[in-house]
Amino acid sequence: MSDAVLFDVREDGIAIITINRPEQRNALGREVREGLRSAWERFEADPKARVAILTGTGEKAFCAGGDLKEMVETGMQVPPRDMFPLPYDTIELTKPTIAAVNGVAFAGGWMIAQACDLCVASTAAKFAITEVKVGRGSPWAAPLISMIPQRIMMEIILTGKPITAQRAYEIGLVNRLAEPEALMEVALALAQEILEGAPLSVKAGRETVMLATEMGRGAALQAARAAHEATYKSHDAQEGPRAFAEKRKPEWTGR
Template sequence: MSDAVLFDARDDGIAIITINRPDTRNCLSVDVREGLREAWERFENDSALRVAILTGSGETFCAGGDLKEMVSTGMAVPPRDMFALPYDTIELSKPTIAAVNGFAFAGGWMIAQACDLCVASTTAKFAVTEVKVGRSSPWASPLIHMIPQRIMMEILLTGKPITAQRAYEIGLVNRVAEPEALLDAAIKLATDILAGAPLSVKAARDTVMIATEMGRSDALAAARTAAEDCYNSADAQEGPTAFSQKRAPVWTGN
C-alpha cells in the first residue's frame, strides 16, 4: 500500500481504510484513487476481514475530485472506472461503513454514499458541489433510494452543504458522534455487524440491495433465492442451538 491510503487489518475482522492526503484535503488524486482501489481489493480478498471502515486523516474526509488534474488534462466525461466505488466500479460482497470526519464534498460525498452505512462527526459537512464548478453528478442518482426527492433536488441544484445533524435527519447518516469518538462509534457499529452470522449478514445485505433494485414481487423471489445459502448453512443450526443452550453462538461462516 502507498502512504496515500492507509490500511489497518485488525484482529477482530475490521479493516480501517484511511485516505491520507490531509495537505490536499484528501482529494481524489491519482495516488489516492490507486490506493483506494488496492485497499478495497485487499479487503475483499482477505477472508478474515468482514467489515471495512473508510475515513480520512486530518480534518477532512474527502474534498472531492482533483480539480487541478481536471484542468491540466482537459477532462470532460470521467472514465467509467476512474473511481473505485464500492459495489459499483469495484466488486465487494462485504459491508462497508463511511466514518466521515470532516468535509465530504462532491467525490467525497460520492464515496461516502457508496458505503453501506455512514457515521459522521458533529463537525462533518456534506455537499454535492458540482454545479459550483460546471461539472455533473450522475453518481448521485442512487440518492433517491436514501433521501426524499425534494431534499435531493435542493442539494443537487444549490450545491450548498448540509450539516451532519441535517444529514442524520434526512436519513443519509446512521450515527452522529463527537469528533474524538467518531472512529469508536464506527467500530461499535462494525462490531454489531460482526456479532451476526456471516452468511446471515451477507443475505441481509443482499436483501436490501435486491429490494432497492426491484419491484416488490421480484424482490421477494430474488431475496428468497439469495437466502438459501444462509438457511442451508451449519450456522443456521448453530444459532438456534446456542439460543436453546443459553450460550453465545460460535459462527463458522459455513
C-alpha cells in the same frame, strides 16, 4: 500500496481504510484513487476481513472531492467509467462497508461516502454535492433517491450548498452521529455489532437490501428467497438456535 491510503485489518476482522492526504483535503487525486482501488481489492480478498471502515486523516476533511487541478491539466471532459473506485459499483464487494466521515465530504467525497453501506459522521462534518458550483456533473448521485426524499435531493444537487452532519442524519443519509474525538469509537462499535451476526446471514441480508432497492416488490421477494437459501442450509443456521436454547453465545463458522 503508497502512503496515500492506509490499510489495516484488526484482529476482530474490521478493516480500516484511511485516505491519508490531509494537506490536499484528502482529495481524489490519482495517488489516492490507486490506493483506494488497492485497499478495496485487499479487503475483498482477505477472508479475515469482514467489515470495512473508510475514513480520512485529520479533522477537516473526509474527502474534498475530485482533484480539480488534475481536471484542468488533463482537459478532462467525461470521467472514465472506472476512474473512481466505488464500492459495489466499479469495485466488486460482497462485504459490508461503513463510511466514518471526519470532516467535509464534498462532491466526490459525498460520492464515496454514499457508496458505502452505512455512514457514521462527526458532528463537525459537512456534506455537499458541489458540482454545480464548478460546472461539473454528478451522475453518481442517482442512487441517492433510494436514501433521501426527492425534494431534498433536488435542493442539494441544484444549489450545491453544504448541509450539516445533523441535517444529514435527519434526512437519513447518516446512520449515527459522534463527537469528533469519538468518531472511530462509534464506527467501530457499529462494525462490531455487524460482526456479532452470522456471516452468511449478514451477506444475504445485505444482498436483500440491494435487491429491494433495485427491484419491484414481487421480484425482490423472489430474489431474496434465493439469496437466503444457502444461509438457511448452513451450519450456522443450526448453531444459532442451538446456542439460544443453551443460553450461550453462538460460535459462527461462516458455513
